[in-house]
Amino acid sequence: MTDDKIKSDFRERDRVSSDEGYEVAYFARKFQLTIPEVRELIKRHGNDRPTLEREAKAIASR
Structure with a gap:
């Protein structure tokens, strides 16, 4: 990551x-959640944060 804040990349x-x-x-x-549960979520649903948050909320509400 560069020190120049103008050139920062937030993807x-x-x-x-x-x-x-x-x-x-x-x-x-x-x-x-446990770390293995999070790794399983990533394995099943990919690493897209909004998708993972939706699935984690569904698990946590059980």
């Missing part, structure tokens, strides 16, 4: 990286 914000432990842990805490 990654709508994705959850299963390779980044801190992203998975944050997502798990946010929806009170």
Whole structure:
């Protein structure tokens, strides 16, 4: 990532990286899920953040 804020790229914000432990842990805490549950969600539904949030809310409401 560059230091020049004008050249910053925010395309990654709508994705959850299963390779980044801190992203998975944050997502798990946010929806009170376990890390394996989050990894399974990513495996099933891809890494699109809005889709994952919708599915995580459905799981959390059970």
